Amino acid sequence: MASLKSLAKDTAIYGLSSIVGRFLNYLLVPLYTYTLESCSDYGIVNDLYSQSALLLVVLTFGMETTFFRFINKEERPMEVFSTSLMMVGTVSLVFLLAVLSLLPWMAGALGYADHPQYIGIMAVVVAMDAFQAILYSFLRYQKKALRFASLKMLFILLNCTLNVVAYVVVPQFLEDWPITVAYTFAINLVCTSTIMLCFLPELRQCPWRFRWRYCKPMLRYTWPMLVLGIAGILNQVAGQLLLPRVLSREAGRTALGIYGACVKIAMIMAMITQAFRYAYEPVVFAGHSDKNNPLLLAKTMKFFIVFTLLAFLCVVGYMDILQHIVEAKYREGLRIVPIVMVAEIMMGIYFNLSFWYKLIDKTIYGAWFSLCGCAVLLAVNLLFIPKYGYMACAWAGVAGYSTSMLLSYAVGQQKNPIPYPLGSIAVYVLLAGLLFLLMQHVPADWPLLARLAVNSLFILLYLAHIIYHEKILYHLRRR
Secondary structure, three states: OHHHHHHHHHHHHHHHHHHHHHHHHHHHHHHHHHHOOOHHHHHHHHHHHHHHHHHHHHHHOOHHHHHHHHHOOOOOHHHHHHHHHHHHHHHHHHHHHHHHHOHHHHHHHOOOOOOHHHHHHHHHHHHHHHHHHHHHHHHHHOOOHHHHHHHHHHHHHHHHHHHHHHHHHHHHHOOOOOOOOHHHHHHHHHHHHHHHHHOHHHHHHOOOOOOHHHHHHHHHHHHHHHHHHHHHHHHHHHHHHHHHHHOOHHHHHHHHHHHHHHHHHHOHHHHHHHHHHHHHHHHHHHOOOOOOHHHHHHHHHHHHHHHHHHHHHHHHHOHHHHHHHOOHHHHHHHHHHHHHHHHHHHHHHHHHHOHHHHOOOOOHHHHHHHHHHHHHHHHHHHHHHHHHOHHHHHHHHHHHHHHHHHHHHHHHHHHOOOOOOHHHHHHHHHHHHHHHHHHHOOOOOOOHHHHHHHHHHHHHHHHHHHHHHOOHHHHHHHO
16 A cells, blocks of 8 residues: 555656646647638647657667666666766767768658758757656656656746747737748757756766676666667657658648547646656556565556546546647547547556566567567558548557557467456446437537536436545545
8 A cells, every 4th residue: 555655646746747847838839820821830849759759769679667667676776877878978979960861861851851950959958858857767766756747837838938939929029020830849948958057957967987897687677668669659659650641742741630639628638647657657667576566556457448438538528628638620620539548548558568578578468569569559540641641540559559569468468468358357348438428419409508507417427426436535534
């Protein structure tokens, strides 16, 4: 129970920063969709950030998880930190020099020959992000959740403020101020550089000693994590990378703009999963020898599913309000939101299932599971994007994540069985599915308040089921 309490406390801190941060980032969605001239412009933003997400996984090559695995079992943790930081820093620097030296060619190959500065700026940003990923992991290892959250919040607040200034404030005073996506990338560079300066205390703590005796086993452990990470991020962004390349460039960027804007509404699931991962990973690795660890994994899986389903119902139930996050021309894509959220829940379940092979140093299993899921996702995208556009991207995510999830569960229960309460979980899934279907049949011509009231009743029914069956009130009274 102590581990669960520690997990809950850290998740609350990480979660609060993620919730507030995502909320502020949500403000950028209406900012962009209401100010940028076309859906295609917002498609450019989504395209380059999708490419950056993939590159970030390559440049960190699984070292975040590898860092936790080794720093908790080696006698000199600071040398593990130093070696990890220098490995990622070297790879990031080589990448950055290569991109800048080949910038005109790379910009043309990616479809941005007219704007090579976009590629150059994002290359600098993603190189710094990769380096900072190890620094953020170090804060998590030190259990400095508040400093971690503060730096994340500083980045988000600065980013949001500068975007508002560039897209809203300055145009009020300068009529000829051009509205362009270039500001988005320049502002990101400023914010990332600011956070790098804030990491000076951690950089001073680093002994800056590279140890080959750590490097070789870390690389053996991490290369399957790299494969797993690439497959995992492709599961998230493959559709966004393919849309402007399978369809014609303009049609693809327009579809990507619509898809990318509506996906932001569904990202509450990514927010919950990310906050959970930040807190959960250090706890599990630190206590991997605890005989109660399988029970912790089983209980955590159940409550992860229970509360992500609650979040799913809240988003769907209040879609009449949330739809105003995006400008009217983007709202045709709102039908993808429930589908993307289901995919994100499956991704979270897959993350929970992944610990069985991470804890026994068999990360190769994760690589194979993720590759299988990625292959399914890519096949669905390539086959169906030409006909169904961004709807194919949404369903491809469900297909890919469900493949990885089911494979990990099936093999894991044979290699390292964990007593997941499948019956109880199934009841919650069926109840949430039933309530979702009922919400979809609330008449669209009813007044807004009536629809919201009915959907709120459905959400309260699900919440009441949680409180009653998990005996939450009983546990609160005992405390």
